[in-house]
Amino acid sequence: xxxxxxxxxxxxxxxxxxxxxxxxxxxxxxxxxxxxxxxxxxxxxxxxxxxxxxxxxxxxxxxxxxxxxxxxxxxxxxxxxxxxxxxxxxxxxxxxxxxxxxxxxxxxxxxxxxxxxxxxxxx
Numbered sequence: 001x002x003x004x005x006x007x008x009x010x011x012x013x014x015x016x017x018x019x020x021x022x023x024x025x026x027x028x029x030x031x032x033x034x035x036x037x038x039x040x041x042x043x044x045x046x047x048x049x050x051x052x053x054x055x056x057x058x059x060x061x062x063x064x065x066x067x068x069x070x071x072x073x074x075x076x077x078x079x080x081x082x083x084x085x086x087x088x089x090x091x092x093x094x095x096x097x098x099x100x101x102x103x104x105x106x107x108x109x110x111x112x113x114x115x116x117x118x119x120x121x122x123x
Contacts, residue, residue, distance in 0.1 A: 035102055045084060045106035046113075053080030053114030061122065073119040080111030 057076035084107025091097035
């Protein structure tokens with residue numbers, strides 16, 4: 001059972017890394033190439049999404065205690081990413097702001113990191 005659990009964690013980690021690589025490659029060719037990869041804005045995207053991912057995981061654990069931990073991790077990461085995605089869509093619809101794949105990358109990193117943090121704490 002422990003080996004199966006470690007295998008699932010490895011799969012989830014690999015899936016997350018692949019997703020980040022895809023987003024990174026895509027954003028390298030996106031319109032926001034003038035935007036830096038590092039800065040206060042990116043840290044804010046990461047921190048807020050980390051909280052959203054961790055909070056989603058905790059909320060799912062309370063509302064649905066029987067849900068498998070791996071599924072809770074995936075759902076919490078997706079739910080935690082939604083505010084950042086919605087913000088980027090809003091930015092695209094209200095110029096002079098624009099959709100930033102770099103911001104979205106940090107949103108995804110933060111949300112899945114927050115969900116993963118709770119996943120690791122809960123065993």
